[in-house]
Amino acid sequence: MTRMTATRRAFLSTGSAALVTLGAGLTVPARAQSLGPTRSMRGGSNNYLPGAPIVERIGGGGFWMRGTVRRAGDGAPLQNARIQIWAHTTEGHEREPQSHGATLTNADGAFRLEMPQIVPAFGQPHGHLAYDSGGYESVFLRPVMASPQQTSLTADFVLSPA
Template sequence: MRGGRNNYVAGAPMVENLGTGFIVSGTVRHAGTCAPIPNVRVQIWTATERGGEREPSNRGSVMTDAEGRYRLETSPVVPQFGQPHIHIAYEDPGYGTLFLRPVLGSRNDTSIEVDFILAPSTDGAGS
């Protein structure tokens, strides 16, 4: 499900984790070649028992590894606006901007895998 910039904050800090109990992971790939993209900054924010999506302790960034993979552990996701969901965005000016808002199957889910396929930006500055 496509997301939006709601509550997005450019340059969210790099973090080791945002709590424990829920895993967000995935792979970032190039749209033309499907090659993994290393060193792409991925930002994740969500609502937890600590507060909503605007709560600074519910937001952070991680970098993809050499295989384009990322992983971040967070506190368990709580429903906001009736649905348990997370927000994910990438941060790299070389690709078109992409924001995602995946919805979990239930509040009891303990993980979600979200992959990105990024198209190069035509102006080199994102969109």
């Protein structure tokens, strides 16, 4: 009997508390107050060759690496951020210089660079991207493709000032 009463009391108090909270507009949807920086991924800097040249495309192309670069905090797009890209492709291993290239972001903070098809290497079809140009903290990413048949890969950067 006591148990029953307790349950009803608990139900009523919880229910009325919930009603008051909702009615008074005290609930706030989870909203990011400020955009946190992207953290480097494990193994992201493996086989990195600093200073890859800015190129029209890497090798013969056929595969697209895309993404955006924004500033931590307010999320403003960063123009002319230099993104270096490398991967094991149909035209070479990660360590070979011809597998490396760089591109710059446009006014919207977006970048895209054509490169040869990425093929599975070391157990996963994956690419490497780096922001390592001073100004902002370096970030090394290593996105993995859901399938080796994919012909593009996306990676976004949020950078915090160095």
